Amino acid sequence: MKAALMYAAGDVRVEELPDPVIEQPTDAVVRVVRSCICGSDLHPYHQMPVTPGGTTMGHEFIGVVEDVGAEVTGIRKGDFVIAPFAWSDNTCEFCREGLHTSCLHGGFWNNGQGVLGGQAEAVRVPLADGTLVAVPGIGEDSPLLGSLLTLSDVYGTGWHAARTARVGEGDTVAVIGDGAVGLMAVLAAKQMGAEQIILMGRHKTRTDLGREYGATDVVAERGEEGIAKVRELAGGRGVRKVLEAVGHMPAYEQALGVVRDGGTISRVGVPQYAEAQLGWPFFGRNLTLTGGPAPARAYIEPLLPGVLDGSVDPGKVFDRAIGIDQTPEGYAAMDGREALKVLIEF
Numbered sequence: 001m002k003a004a005l006m007y008a009a010g011d012v013r014v015e016e017l018p019d020p021v022i023e024q025p026t027d028a029v030v031r032v033v034r035s036c037i038c039g040s041d042l043h044p045y046h047q048m049p050v051t052p053g054g055t056t057m058g059h060e061f062i063g064v065v066e067d068v069g070a071e072v073t074g075i076r077k078g079d080f081v082i083a084p085f086a087w088s089d090n091t092c093e094f095c096r097e098g099l100h101t102s103c104l105h106g107g108f109w110n111n112g113q114g115v116l117g118g119q120a121e122a123v124r125v126p127l128a129d130g131t132l133v134a135v136p137g138i139g140e141d142s143p144l145l146g147s148l149l150t151l152s153d154v155y156g157t158g159w160h161a162a163r164t165a166r167v168g169e170g171d172t173v174a175v176i177g178d179g180a181v182g183l184m185a186v187l188a189a190k191q192m193g194a195e196q197i198i199l200m201g202r203h204k205t206r207t208d209l210g211r212e213y214g215a216t217d218v219v220a221e222r223g224e225e226g227i228a229k230v231r232e233l234a235g236g237r238g239v240r241k242v243l244e245a246v247g248h249m250p251a252y253e254q255a256l257g258v259v260r261d262g263g264t265i266s267r268v269g270v271p272q273y274a275e276a277q278l279g280w281p282f283f284g285r286n287l288t289l290t291g292g293p294a295p296a297r298a299y300i301e302p303l304l305p306g307v308l309d310g311s312v313d314p315g316k317v318f319d320r321a322i323g324i325d326q327t328p329e330g331y332a333a334m335d336g337r338e339a340l341k342v343l344i345e346f
Contacts, residue, residue, distance in 0.1 A: 003120035004327040005054035009046055012328040013054065020116070020124035025071035028128035030081060032063040033140050034149050035118045035344040036318065037330050039179045040247075040270045045331055057327075058119030058344075059085040059109040060152035062145065065132070066122065074129040080139075081132040083118065083125060084296035085109065085153045090130030100295040106130075118152075119327055121346060133300045135308075146315025146343060147307045150184065151300045154341070155314040157268050158184025159303060160294035161243040162192050165266035169193035174230055174239040174258050175215070178206040180317040180341040181268060182245035183213055187314060189243065190214025191306075198230055198239065200254060206340055209316060222250070227257035239263060244291070249273045259287060267291035318343040 003017045020029050035058050044057075065079045075081065088095050088103035095103050106127065110117040115126060125131055135148065142148075147155075158181055167173055171194045175185045178201025189197050190213060199210040202220040210218065219229045231238050238260035244251050247269030255265045256277060268291045278289070306312040320339040322330045323346075330342035 001121035002324045003116065004057045004324070006044055006048055006051070006057050007054040008050040009044070009048045012045070012057070012331050014325050014327055017116070017120070020122050022067055022069045023114070023124065024126065025069040026127050026129065027069045028065050028072055028075055028125045028132060029067040029122060030061070030063040030083065030125055030132070031066045031122050032061045032118060032120060032346050034063075034145050034346070035061040035120070036149060037119070037327070037334055037342045037344070038153060039181065039334070039341075041331070042335055043270060043272060045335060055112065056110050056117035056120065058117040060149060061118035061123060062149050062152065063123075064140070068128060072128045075132050075134060079132075079134040080136075081134050082148055082151050082300055083123070083132055084156070084300060086293070086296070087115070087126050087131040088297055089127045090297065095130070095297075098295055098298040100297040101293045119324070119344060121324065131297065133297075133304070135304070144307060144315070146318045147313055149343070150314040150317065151296070151303060151307065153294070153296055154180045154184045154317065155187070155303060156296035156299040157181050157294040158186070158245070159188040159299050161185045161245060161266045161268040161291060162188035164290040164292075165241040165243060165264045167192040167194050167241050170195045171241055172196040172198070172234050172239050173241045173243060174198045174200065174234070175210075175243045175245060176200045176251050176254050177245035177269060178203055178210060179245060182243075183210050183317055184314060185243040185245050185268070186210050186215050187213040187312065191312070194241075196234070198233055200226060200230065203337065212316075222254070224257070226254060230258040234258070234260070237261070242266070243268070245269045247271050249276070252276055256282070261285045262287070264288040264290060268294060317341045321345050
C-alpha cells in the first residue's frame with residue numbers, strides 16, 4: 001500500500017509499505033476512503049529531526065472495513081466507519097467518563113509500536129469495537145464524506161473547546177485562531193447558544209467562513225492592539241469564555257489578555273511550549289484553564305446526526321483535495337497558507 005512518511009522537517013515522502021493485517025483478535029483493517037492533513041501535522045513538519053526510516057503520518061480517516069479479528073463483534077466487514085484520532089476500548093473507567101484520550105488500553109496513531117497512520121491506503125485499527133463508529137447507508141461517493149471526516153478530529157476538537165469552557169446561551173466567546181479547529185470552535189460555540197463570537201484571525205477567506213459558521217465579529221489585529229479591540233467589543237472588561245485553537249505562546253498570551261477576570265480559557269491547540277504563565281497574574285484573577293486533547297470518540301455519535309441531516313456542514317474547512325501521491329505538496333500548501341485544510345482522496 002501507499003503511505004506518507006516524514007523523514008525530517010519538511011521532508012514528506014510517499015512510499016510503498018506492506019498491507020496491514022490482523023495482528024490481534026480485537027483488530028480491524030480499514031481501507032481508507034478519505035484522510036487529511038491536520039494543522040498539528042505541521043509541528044513535526046517544522047521541527048522533526050532527521051529520522052532514519054521515517055515515521056508514518058496522519059490521524060484522521062474514514063473508510064470501509066476490509067477484515068476483522070475473531071473477537072470483534074460490533075464492527076463487520078463492509079461497514080463504513082469513522083476513526084477518531086485516538087484508539088480506545090470504550091469500556092475502561094476513563095472512556096466511561098467520556099475521556100477516551102486517557103483510555104487505559106488505548107493510544108494514538110503513529111505510536112512507533114506497530115500502529116501506523118491514516119495518511120495511507122489502509123490502516124490496522126486496534127480495539128476496533130471501541131474505536132470505530134459505523135455509519136450505515138454511506139457510500140464512497142457520498143457528498144458528506146468531508147463532513148464525516150471532520151468527526152475524526154477537528155469538529156470534535158472545536159466542540160471540546162466550547163464544551164470544556166461551558167459555553168452556553170447568551171455567552172460572549174472569543175476564539176483565537178482561524179485554522180480549521182478555530183473555525184470548528186466557532187461553529188460549536190454557535191451551536192451551544194453563544195450570542196457574540198469574536199474570531200481572532202487575519203486570513204479573510206478563513207474569517208469569512210468563520211462568519212458563516214457564526215462569528216459576529218472578526219479581529220485581525222494581534223498583540224496589545226488586538227487585545228484592546230476584543231476587550232472593547234466585549235464591553236471593556238474582557239470575554240468570559242476564550243477558546244485557544246493555535247497552540248503557540250503568542251496565542252496563549254492573547255487569551256490571557258482578552259479573558260475577563262473570573263473567566264475561562266480552553267486550550268485545544270497542541271501547545272508548542274513547555275511553560276506558561278500560571279502564577280499570581282493568573283491565580284489572582286480567578287481564571288480557569290481547561291481543554292486538552294479532545295476525546296473525539298465521545299463526540300462522534302452526538303454530532304453525527306447534524307452532519308447526516310445537513311444542518312451543519314463542517315466539511316467546508318477542506319479547501320483543497322489531492323491524491324495520496326500529492327501528500328508532500330499538500331503539506332507545503334498548508335505550511336505556506338495556500339490551503340486551510342487538505343483532503344486526501346483515495
